[in-house]
Amino acid sequence: MGQNIYGVDIGTSNFKMCCKDKDKIINEKNIIAIANKKDILAFGDEAYEMYEKAPEHIEVSFPVKFGVIADIENMQTLLLRFFNKMNDDKKFTGNTDFYIAVPTDVTEVEKRAFYELVADSKVKAKNIYIVDKPVADAIGAGLDVTKSKGIMIVNIGAETTEISVLSLGGIVISKSVKIGGNKLDDSIISAVRKVYNLIIGSKTAEGLKKELGSAVQAEETFAPGFGRNVLSGLPVSVDISSDVIYSAVVDPLHSIMDSIKVILERTPPELAADIIKNGIYVSGGTSNIRNLEKFIHQETNLAVNIVENPAESVVRGLMGVVSNPDFAGVAYTPQDKNYD
Numbered sequence: 228m229g230q231n232i233y234g235v236d237i238g239t240s241n242f243k244m245c246c247k248d249k250d251k252i253i254n255e256k257n258i259i260a261i262a263n264k265k266d267i268l269a270f271g272d273e274a275y276e277m278y279e280k281a282p283e284h285i286e287v288s289f290p291v292k293f294g295v296i297a298d299i300e301n302m303q304t305l306l307l308r309f310f311n312k313m314n315d316d317k318k319f320t321g322n323t324d325f326y327i328a329v330p331t332d333v334t335e336v337e338k339r340a341f342y343e344l345v346a347d348s349k350v351k352a353k354n355i356y357i358v359d360k361p362v363a364d365a366i367g368a369g370l371d372v373t374k375s376k377g378i379m380i381v382n383i384g385a386e387t388t389e390i391s392v393l394s395l396g397g398i399v400i401s402k403s404v405k406i407g408g409n410k411l412d413d414s415i416i417s418a419v420r421k422v423y424n425l426i427i428g429s430k431t432a433e434g435l436k437k438e439l440g441s442a443v444q445a446e447e448t449f450a451p452g453f454g455r456n457v458l459s460g461l462p463v464s465v466d467i468s469s470d471v472i473y474s475a476v477v478d479p480l481h482s483i484m485d486s487i488k489v490i491l492e493r494t495p496p497e498l499a500a501d502i503i504k505n506g507i508y509v510s511g512g513t514s515n516i517r518n519l520e521k522f523i524h525q526e527t528n529l530a531v532n533i534v535e536n537p538a539e540s541v542v543r544g545l546m547g548v549v550s551n552p553d554f555a556g557v558a559y560t561p562q563d564k565n566y567d
């Protein structure tokens with residue numbers, strides 16, 4: 228009988244899982260495709276291929292909305308599928324412990340749902356621990372969260388941005404706003420329709436964001452956008468300008484900036500001094516957008532550190548908690564926090 232330890236970061240757009248004994252991270256779309264309301268056709272990246280393309284009898288859905296679990300049954304199925312994939316579909320017979328990253332600025336019931344998801348699932352976890360997502364995020368960024376030093380970490384995901392100030396292994400302030408990469412995609416869809424009379428899907432918008440997106444205005448480049456012309460109704464390909472994409476993404480980025488400024492204003496002065504010295508740490512998939520560092524620096528005058536491989540920072544941090552005894556104190560059970 229072996230024992231293995233898994234870390235999970237259940238995001239709105241992406242599911243991330245790692246395992247202590249395997250040098251492997253699963254990072255796939257958190258999505259499931261079900262036919263005739265009962266047959267699982269595909270999950271993860273394979274199901275995402277079907278998104279916005281499937282006929283009526285196939286439902287392709289994301290079970291997490293705005294960072295919280297909206298569809299427990301499908302999320303449990305996905306957890307088990309990803310767990311089996313991590314184990315190469317071989318039956319694992321030993322003990323399994325789970326470390327789950329949980330957002331902080333949500334209700335206790337919503338937090339507890341993450342615990343129950345794993346507790347009630349067929350992964351048969353022996354022990355389940357919770358780590359606050361911003362704490363795991365900072366550890367994944369390579370920071371020592373246990374010191375009496377203020378750390379500001381901003382995670383810009385798909386539907387939420389979590390802005391937190393940490394010290395001594397705990398959260399001093401944390402605020403979650405419902406703006407992330409998906410808002411940028413929606414904004415691109417509207418702009419492309421307005422400027423080019425072109426209706427595009429969300430996958431095309433996401434592709435344009437990755438290819439042309441920038442948080443500050445940069446030299447104009449073009450990429451093809453495939454969609455349907457509003458007037459003729461016919462499918463067409465149009466060369467989309469990076470200037471149009473920039474104008475679309477800058478508004479939601481400014482809204483995120485406003486929330487960062489609010490948290491900076493509320494940060495106790497001694498911790499603010501540490502943030503001035505060390506800068507702001509930025510993670511989450513959306514922090515991959517070009518020139519974000521420059522944009523946040525222009526707005527705050529603070530140094531900005533974009534975390535390496537920012538979408539996987541939280542799940543890396545969970546493995547940091549497991550492997551470094553100095554971080555043992557940041558993991559807890561619902562009983563410890565009385566949200567039982």
Ligand SMILES: Nc1ncnc2c1ncn2[C@@H]1O[C@H](COP(=O)(O)OP(=O)(O)OP(=O)(O)O)[C@@H](O)[C@H]1O
Pocket residue numbers: 237238239240241242293294383384385386387388407408409433436437440511512513514515516517537538
């Ligand atoms: N190169 C890139 N440029 C811009 N955005 C990107 C890039 N790569 C990924 N993204 C965006 O990152 C987002 C996914 O990030 P992440 O995996 O951190 O989110 P999540 O954890 O699923 O969401 P949430 O934190 O809201 O629950 C998507 O909106 C995606 O389009």
